[in-house]
Amino acid sequence: MSEFFELIKTRQSCRNFDSERAVENEKLIKVIRAALLSPSAVNSQPWHFTVVNSKEKSKEVAKAVQKAGSNEFTSSCPAFIIINEEETNIFSKEGKKVIGQEFASNDIGIAVAHIILAAQSVALSTCIMGRFDEQEIKKICDIHKGKRIRLIIAIGYAKNDEFRIKSRKPETETVTYIID
Numbered sequence: 001m002s003e004f005f006e007l008i009k010t011r012q013s014c015r016n017f018d019s020e021r022a023v024e025n026e027k028l029i030k031v032i033r034a035a036l037l038s039p040s041a042v043n044s045q046p047w048h049f050t051v052v053n054s055k056e057k058s059k060e061v062a063k064a065v066q067k068a069g070s071n072e073f074t075s076s077c078p079a080f081i082i083i084n085e086e087e088t089n090i091f092s093k094e095g096k097k098v099i100g101q102e103f104a105s106n107d108i109g110i111a112v113a114h115i116i117l118a119a120q121s122v123a124l125s126t127c128i129m130g131r132f133d134e135q136e137i138k139k140i141c142d143i144h145k146g147k148r149i150r151l152i153i154a155i156g157y158a159k160n161d162e163f164r165i166k167s168r169k170p171e172t173e174t175v176t177y178i179i180d
Ligand SMILES: Cc1cc2nc3c(=O)[nH]c(=O)nc-3n(C[C@H](O)[C@H](O)[C@H](O)COP(=O)(O)O)c2cc1C
Pocket: 011, 012, 013, 014, 015, 071, 127, 128, 129, 130, 131, 151, 166
């Protein structure tokens, strides 16, 4: 199997980070640059990534994530990537008017997929998080209060990377092939 398919197969959400093992900034930059190469509707790139890899600030981010009532595992996570939505460009806005599709969330989702797979390729583990105290995160990271934070990614080395069998809906339910 190619390395790419192996990456997809072995990636899994990490909820057991090694607090003793710091993440190299160089690796985080590599991962972010993979996100920046991500496609987006009319190349709008409606995102901003805030990378937190700081003993003090990472603890504050973990607390703000947990304030939403879950994700306790972030206490041992050394780094985070916060993704906020930026204005889409005029062409993307036009597309929304014409076909009634909002593209920014799709674009951010694709960029996040780049991040988690790029991380996996440099032996880092991740967990995407949709629950966090948005206002608190904005204060900690100095993100303008008018912006929407869409997702936060916990990133670090896994303490225990025992592979879990993937739980997915059956393909018969989720795929229709119309093929010759
Ligand atoms: C948009 C989104 C939000 C998520 N939010 C959380 C979260 O807040 N906490 C968490 O532990 N996992 C979260 N996850 C991870 C999912 O639970 C996980 O991807 C799913 O169960 C599949 O497991 P796997 O990633 O190990 O393959 C989120 C995933 C996505 C895509």
